[in-house]
Amino acid sequence: VKKVTTHTLLKMKANGERISMLTAYDFSFARLFDAAGIDVVLVGDSASNVMAGHETTVPITLDQMIYHAQCVVRGISRALVVVDMPFGSYQSNSDVALASAVKIMKESGAHSLKLEGGEEIIDSIKRIVAAGIPVMGHLGLTPQSIYKFGTYTVRAKEEAEAAKLISDAKLLQEAGCFAIVLEKIPATLAKQVSESLDIPTIGIGAGNHCDGQVLVMHDMLGINNEFSPRFLRKYLNLQEQITGAVQQYIGDVKSRDFPSENESY
Numbered sequence: 120v121k122k123v124t125t126h127t128l129l130k131m132k133a134n135g136e137r138i139s140m141l142t143a144y145d146f147s148f149a150r151l152f153d154a155a156g157i158d159v160v161l162v163g164d165s166a167s168n169v170m171a172g173h174e175t176t177v178p179i180t181l182d183q184m185i186y187h188a189q190c191v192v193r194g195i196s197r198a199l200v201v202v203d204m205p206f207g208s209y210q211s212n213s214d215v216a217l218a219s220a221v222k223i224m225k226e227s228g229a230h231s232l233k234l235e236g237g238e239e240i241i242d243s244i245k246r247i248v249a250a251g252i253p254v255m256g257h258l259g260l261t262p263q264s265i266y267k268f269g270t271y272t273v274r275a276k277e278e279a280e281a282a283k284l285i286s287d288a289k290l291l292q293e294a295g296c297f298a299i300v301l302e303k304i305p306a307t308l309a310k311q312v313s314e315s316l317d318i319p320t321i322g323i324g325a326g327n328h329c330d331g332q333v334l335v336m337h338d339m340l341g342i343n344n345e346f347s348p349r350f351l352r353k354y355l356n357l358q359e360q361i362t363g364a365v366q367q368y369i370g371d372v373k374s375r376d377f378p379s380e381n382e383s384y
């Protein structure tokens with residue numbers, strides 16, 4: 120199979136072909152998504168929420184992200200694998216950022232990294248890119264800064280924040296990023312940014328004018344029905360299906376229906 124590279128994504132944008140991206144955190148789901156034809160698999164630090172049960176993405180560690188990335192990489196034969204750099208692994212200075220980036224690349228076998236932020240971290244991004252590591256940017260709602268913002272509501276609705284986002288997006292492109300995630304911003308702003316850049320934008324809650332879309336796998340598969348933001352389209356209701364399957368199994372065990380003679384040796 121022909122592997123998806125950062126160059127593939129640039130060509131897709133130039134040709135007007137939309138980019139599909141999903142998160143994955145383990146081998147089995149990564150393999151399913153890759154075989155289904157997904158273009159990009161993100162080992163998101165949303166692992167902190169959906170894998171570890173934390174309330175935010177702040178606590179997940181570099182080594183925990185590397186473990187998830189290793190598992191995902193083993194399941195991939197075609198898709199581009201992007202790994203989130205976790206909170207604390209790149210914010211202090213560009214030496215720390217570069218060391219963390221190199222560690223993830225060496226130990227996980229992933230193809231690229233994603234960092235949250237614009238101008239504040241531009242020197243770190245430049246050094247990581249200069250080291251030969253492809254970088255995806257992430258602007259708008261940046262969950263690692265949740266305690267600065269206070270809520271997970273839509274970002275950049277006001278002029279000043281929108282202007283900074285537009286300027287950050289240009290800075291990221293100039294710094295050599297191969298793509299930018301735009302999270303939870305007005306569709307009109309996402310359209311403006313997407314049209315002003317040569318590199319693709321990947322939206323989540325950012326409307327239909329981005330060059331690609333990303334969702335968290337647990338959200339789009341309906342594993343947790345309590346999370347239902349407007350931007351989320353649920354393709355399955357796994358919470359219902361899994362609950363039903365487990366209840367059937369429990370009943371079969373209690374009633375001694377399982378295992379049958381055919382299921383015994």
Ligand code: KIV
Pocket residue numbers: 142161162163164165166203300302323333334335
């Ligand atoms: O961690 C994550 O899942 C993400 C996506 C929502 C873009 O960063």
Ligand code: NA
Pocket residue numbers: 163164165176203
């Ligand atoms: Na993330």
